[in-house]
Amino acid sequence: MKYWLAKTEPNTYSWQDLLNEPDKTTSWEGVRNYQVRNAIRDEIKKDDLVFIYHSVVQPMAIMGIAKVVKEAYPDHFAFDPTHKYYDPKSSPDDPTWFMFDIKAMQQFAEPVTLTELKSYAPLQRMGLLQKGNRLSVQRVSPVEWQYIMASRKLINIK
DNA sequence: GCCAACGTTGGC
DNA sequence: GCCAACGTTGGC
Numbered sequence: 001m002k003y004w005l006a007k008t009e010p011n012t013y014s015w016q017d018l019l020n021e022p023d024k025t026t027s028w029e030g031v032r033n034y035q036v037r038n039a040i041r042d043e044i045k046k047d048d049l050v051f052i053y054h055s056v057v058q059p060m061a062i063m064g065i066a067k068v069v070k071e072a073y074p075d076h077f078a079f080d081p082t083h084k085y086y087d088p089k090s091s092p093d094d095p096t097w098f099m100f101d102i103k104a105m106q107q108f109a110e111p112v113t114l115t116e117l118k119s120y121a122p123l124q125r126m127g128l129l130q131k132g133n134r135l136s137v138q139r140v141s142p143v144e145w146q147y148i149m150a151s152r153k154l155i156n157i158k
Numbered sequence: 159g160c161c162a163a164c165g166t167t168g169g170c
Numbered sequence: 171g172c173c174a175a176c177g178t179t180g181g182c
Contacts, residue, residue, distance in 0.1 A: 056179085147161060
């Protein structure tokens with residue numbers, strides 16, 4: 001099993017939006033970066049765990065944990081000319097872009113802020129903290145994952 | 159609001 | 171194939 005971190009701008013789609021979904025489950029579409037596409041298509045597997053991170057808006061922080069419930073499948077939003085995620089390069093016969101589904105599992109009692117993450121010596125090499133890192137879905141090492149998990153009380157979502 | 163970092167596009 | 175121009179991301 002692998003660990004991941006997915007960024008989202010809460011003004012567009014927030015952790016609370018995920019909690020409000022039927023079965024706390026949503027599709028993660030709209031990735032239009034090839035490096036992230038390759039990770040989604042080739043590496044993300046069912047039952048992998050994902051930190052959901054709020055970017056741009058204060059407080060920038062990891063909000064909670066989701067589980068991959070469906071592996072990569074074609075991002076059909078790329079096929080719709082009226083949709084903002086439309087990309088004429090991608091076709092149903094030969095899709096360029098992929099999406100996957102996640103379900104919210106646990107929430108941190110308090111968000112784990114970017115400022116706090118930066119203050120932890122064991123996390124200095126974490127992808128999120130590297131200058132210029134713009135990958136919207138990225139790997140988290142097991143050590144980093146466990147360290148962050150141990151920093152907070154977790155609330156199970158029912 | 160600014161701007162550094164980075165990815166993509168398109169002319170040559 | 172190079173690279174300037176442009177667009178986007180995302181922290182400050």
